[in-house]
Amino acid sequence: MSGKKVLNTARSSRLMPALLDRLTDHEPLMRSETPQERMISRTAYRESVLRDLSWLLNTVNAESASDFLGADRARLSVVNFGVPGLSGRQLADDDWMDVEKAIRLAITTFEPRILPDTLQIRVLPTESAYATRNQLSMEIKGQLWCEPYPIELLLRSHIDLECGQILLENMGSA
Numbered sequence: 001m002s003g004k005k006v007l008n009t010a011r012s013s014r015l016m017p018a019l020l021d022r023l024t025d026h027e028p029l030m031r032s033e034t035p036q037e038r039m040i041s042r043t044a045y046r047e048s049v050l051r052d053l054s055w056l057l058n059t060v061n062a063e064s065a066s067d068f069l070g071a072d073r074a075r076l077s078v079v080n081f082g083v084p085g086l087s088g089r090q091l092a093d094d095d096w097m098d099v100e101k102a103i104r105l106a107i108t109t110f111e112p113r114i115l116p117d118t119l120q121i122r123v124l125p126t127e128s129a130y131a132t133r134n135q136l137s138m139e140i141k142g143q144l145w146c147e148p149y150p151i152e153l154l155l156r157s158h159i160d161l162e163c164g165q166i167l168l169e170n171m172g173s174a
Helices: 002-012 019-023 042-057 093-110 128-132
Strands: 120-123 135-144 151-160 166-170
Touching: 042 093, 042 135, 042 151, 042 166, 093 120, 093 135
Parallel strands: none
Antiparallel strands: 120 135, 135 151, 151 166
């Protein structure tokens, strides 16, 4: 009986990677993989979400350059992957909410592993070091979909408003 419990615990700590990771062949010389090699740990799962979020938030969406009026389906499709361009912008306090909304929309649209009802995004008070370099800090908090229970996610982002680059820092669990 205890052997069965250990097997179930080991099985529950391994997760199926995202489709992109399953389709990427990291070892092309191997003809096949064992079932254990096809699964990833909770830590690797979290790291893959962090990587994909970094790609998402550092991509300028098509809506920044084109008008999507009357094309609601296109606005929510991969054609519009990314966030509005932030480079060169000077943000007043009231513009922060627009940035929060844009990031929330991008994450809920393109990152299904984050449970939308748990997603919280907030601008952090400007630290003097970041203010002088025209940077904005945000906290992204939520839960990653996982069985048997979700994984807590807490990230800090630093948005460089001069070049538009967004750096994500894993702060551990919320």
